[in-house]
Amino acid sequence: MKVSELGEFGLIARLAEAFARSGQPSSLVIGIGDDTAAWRASGVQLVTTDTLIEGTHFSLSHVSWRDIGWNALTVNVSDIAAMGGIPEQALLTLALPPQTEVADVDELLAGMLEASNEYGTAIVGGDIVGCDTTMVTVTLIGQALVDDRGEPLLMTRSGAQAGDAIAVTGYLGDSAGGLRILLGESAGSTEAADYLKWAHLHHEPPLAVGQMAAQEGVRAAIDISDGLLQDLGHVCQASGLGAIVHAQEIPISPALRQAFPQDALALACGGGEDYQLLLAAPPEVIEHVQDKADVPIAVIGEMMTDRQHRIRLLGKDGHELAPPPAGWDHLRGTAWRR
Amino acid sequence: MKVSELGEFGLIARLAEAFARSGQPSSLVIGIGDDTAAWRASGVQLVTTDTLIEGTHFSLSHVSWRDIGWNALTVNVSDIAAMGGIPEQALLTLALPPQTEVADVDELLAGMLEASNEYGTAIVGGDIVGCDTTMVTVTLIGQALVDDRGEPLLMTRSGAQAGDAIAVTGYLGDSAGGLRILLGESAGSTEAADYLKWAHLHHEPPLAVGQMAAQEGVRAAIDISDGLLQDLGHVCQASGLGAIVHAQEIPISPALRQAFPQDALALACGGGEDYQLLLAAPPEVIEHVQDKADVPIAVIGEMMTDRQHRIRLLGKDGHELAPPPAGWDHLRGTAWRR
Numbered sequence: 001m002k003v004s005e006l007g008e009f010g011l012i013a014r015l016a017e018a019f020a021r022s023g024q025p026s027s028l029v030i031g032i033g034d035d036t037a038a039w040r041a042s043g044v045q046l047v048t049t050d051t052l053i054e055g056t057h058f059s060l061s062h063v064s065w066r067d068i069g070w071n072a073l074t075v076n077v078s079d080i081a082a083m084g085g086i087p088e089q090a091l092l093t094l095a096l097p098p099q100t101e102v103a104d105v106d107e108l109l110a111g112m113l114e115a116s117n118e119y120g121t122a123i124v125g126g127d128i129v130g131c132d133t134t135m136v137t138v139t140l141i142g143q144a145l146v147d148d149r150g151e152p153l154l155m156t157r158s159g160a161q162a163g164d165a166i167a168v169t170g171y172l173g174d175s176a177g178g179l180r181i182l183l184g185e186s187a188g189s190t191e192a193a194d195y196l197k198w199a200h201l202h203h204e205p206p207l208a209v210g211q212m213a214a215q216e217g218v219r220a221a222i223d224i225s226d227g228l229l230q231d232l233g234h235v236c237q238a239s240g241l242g243a244i245v246h247a248q249e250i251p252i253s254p255a256l257r258q259a260f261p262q263d264a265l266a267l268a269c270g271g272g273e274d275y276q277l278l279l280a281a282p283p284e285v286i287e288h289v290q291d292k293a294d295v296p297i298a299v300i301g302e303m304m305t306d307r308q309h310r311i312r313l314l315g316k317d318g319h320e321l322a323p324p325p326a327g328w329d330h331l332r333g334t335a336w337r338r
Numbered sequence: 339m340k341v342s343e344l345g346e347f348g349l350i351a352r353l354a355e356a357f358a359r360s361g362q363p364s365s366l367v368i369g370i371g372d373d374t375a376a377w378r379a380s381g382v383q384l385v386t387t388d389t390l391i392e393g394t395h396f397s398l399s400h401v402s403w404r405d406i407g408w409n410a411l412t413v414n415v416s417d418i419a420a421m422g423g424i425p426e427q428a429l430l431t432l433a434l435p436p437q438t439e440v441a442d443v444d445e446l447l448a449g450m451l452e453a454s455n456e457y458g459t460a461i462v463g464g465d466i467v468g469c470d471t472t473m474v475t476v477t478l479i480g481q482a483l484v485d486d487r488g489e490p491l492l493m494t495r496s497g498a499q500a501g502d503a504i505a506v507t508g509y510l511g512d513s514a515g516g517l518r519i520l521l522g523e524s525a526g527s528t529e530a531a532d533y534l535k536w537a538h539l540h541h542e543p544p545l546a547v548g549q550m551a552a553q554e555g556v557r558a559a560i561d562i563s564d565g566l567l568q569d570l571g572h573v574c575q576a577s578g579l580g581a582i583v584h585a586q587e588i589p590i591s592p593a594l595r596q597a598f599p600q601d602a603l604a605l606a607c608g609g610g611e612d613y614q615l616l617l618a619a620p621p622e623v624i625e626h627v628q629d630k631a632d633v634p635i636a637v638i639g640e641m642m643t644d645r646q647h648r649i650r651l652l653g654k655d656g657h658e659l660a661p662p663p664a665g666w667d668h669l670r671g672t673a674w675r676r
Contacts, residue, residue: 029382029490029492030492030494033495033576034421034494034495034496034576035386035417035418035420035421035495035559035560035561036384036385036386036417036418036420036421036423036480037384037385037386038382038383038384038385038421038482038490038492039382039383040381040382040383041379041380041381041382041383042379042380043378043379044367044376044377044378044379045376045377045378045379045383045479046374046375046376047374047375047376047427047429047462047463047477047479048373048374048375048463049429049431049463049464049465049475049477050465051431051433051465051467051475053433053467053468053469055470056467056468056469057467079373079374080373080374082373082374083372083373083374083376085374089385091385091387091477093387093389093475095389095391095473124385125385125386125387126387127387127388127389127475129389129391129394129395130391130394131391131394131471131473132393132470132471133469133470133471135433135469135473137387137389137431137465137475139385139387139429139477141383141385141479142374144376152367152376154367154368154376156368156372157371157372157373158372221373222373223373238371238372
């Protein structure tokens with residue numbers, strides 16, 4: 001059955017039913033099906049929104065509808081994680097060509113529900129529109145953690161200080177490597193290729209690490225979605241600082257090194273869609289975070305005074321390396337259309 | 339200059355600058371430019387989202403970029419108005435073809451800012467993506483009014499009772515009439531045509547009436563965006579009731595009667611995008627609301643017990659009229675593509 005046969009209101013009823021099955025938090029006053037959703041709130045609320053577009057952010061010939069649903073939520077969870085917050089209410093806007101199969105939409109919903117259960121969110125509303133291009137927008141609302149006195153514990157792009165250690169979670173560049181393989185490059189073992197493709201197709205932001213870091217006193221963070229150096233650049237700009245990054249400290253997976261021995265560093269520096277966290281805080285705070293985290297966290301450099309907000313990438317012997325290609329700009333060119 | 343020359347981050351900087359000029363509320367903790375926006379909140383929060391797509395919701399050959407910006411916000415204000423709430427934080431997602439003129443985006447922002455000032459909201463974030471189709475999504479967050487004890491005063495689709503009077507604000511069908519004229523029909527005087535076209539191109543939801551109605555004790559409402567009978571049908575379904583509507587009480591403007599004497603009633607019953615409010619409450623409550631409102635409010639019928647949730651449209655002599663064509667379904671067919 002096509003979505004045009006089911007109709008807008010049939011599809012909304014289907015969504016409402018699927019999402020109601022997933023359980024709703026006690027704070028929810030009104031869920032899907034009225035003019036607005038409503039919930040009880042206090043403290044500092046957070047909101048972020050991200051859109052995935054076919055042909056730009058994903059290709060239906062590579063990614064499953066289930067993963068689109070999963071990722072549409074998790075790319076937003078990543079932004080809340082970068083603030084150290086708790087994600088709560090999600091809205092889903094689906095732009096669908098009329099010939100879209102209802103079964104595919106069901107898969108997308110299933111993936112979104114899986115992610116919603118994983119990260120503890122509730123899907124409370126949205127919008128459905130007909131369109132030539134498949135497009136999935138999620139808006140995610142949450143709240144900040146608070147300290148003993150009720151003050152919000154937020155990590156921001158502008159919170160870095162000169163002398164802060166710069167740390168990142170997980171491995172970088174895997175998603176960009178996976179994209180290359182999906183686009184046809186043959187590289188590495190089958191095992192490495194499968195690992196890299198999965199990294200591109202399925203985002204798992206380290207939400208618990210973000211929350212723990214905020215509680216441990218980290219005041220500066222960003223999620224790495226546009227490429228390490230570009231996202232670190234945003235922190236430098238917002239904090240009015242520069243940074244030094246030690247190339248050999250950047251965490252690169254064995255699979256990426258094996259598949260792209262020449263380009264692994266460039267992919268780790270400039271590749272997009274890692275959905276890892278970059279944290280900046282005094283070295284002793286970062287050490288606490290490393291001790292407590294259940295994922296690897298690597299110190300890759302330090303923030304420093306620099307009126308021009310430069311990032312210098314240093315090689316093993318301390319000499320400056322040429323900057324790898326820039327990250328992602330959605331209006332200039334995009335991965336799937338390159 | 340094209341947006342592809344300015345780039346995503348150039349455009350975000352331009353948005354942030356434009357929106358910062360508009361002033362920001364004291365509750366705002368973090369505005370545009372970080373991973374999330376953040377604000378202090380308490381009580382019951384509301385959220386709604388609506389998307390406008392070129393070719394479906396608007397045609398760039400008829401509507402100005404400024405009106406697109408205005409409407410993208412006000413269609414969401416309409417949903418908050420229908421709950422009786424206070425709109426506060428808005429997020430803007432722009433999907434733009436790379437060849438879009440930056441000057442056009444500036445106009446869109448100006449229109450959105452005008453609406454934002456008019457309705458007292460702050461634009462706190464969003465997303466920008468490249469796409470073949472121009473698409474504007476706004477998510478609007480707000481809060482419910484509260485009574486003396488701090489309990490939320492919400493109007494919902496499910497809040498109607500048998501015996502409630504059904505009332506609507508303003509005139510219905512003008513927007514649908516204006517659409518016909520924009521699509522090439524020649525009808526009525528130039529003055530009437532201009533009035534109807536404006537009704538289609540520029541939405542002004544009666545926010546203050548919604549808030550006043552909630553305070554006066556109205557507990558059921560919906561905004562009329564998909565056509566009177568379809569939206570009343572949502573109230574009937576959600577409230578488990580039926581309704582009688584007296585055709586001669588439906589408010590129809592002189593301009594619509596002049597331009598479409600044969601079809602005025604059908605346009606008022608089934609036309610979309612009126613962005614007026616439908617209220618259901620005991621007759622004496624509706625009378626108070628009528629007395630206090632600064633816009634005309636017409637009583638058009640009453641809610642009644644009916645397990646099948648039917649709406650019966652009655653003519654002047656009390657006989658039942660055949661139902662006019664149904665309202666709007668975004669996946670089955672749309673105005674601009676008809």
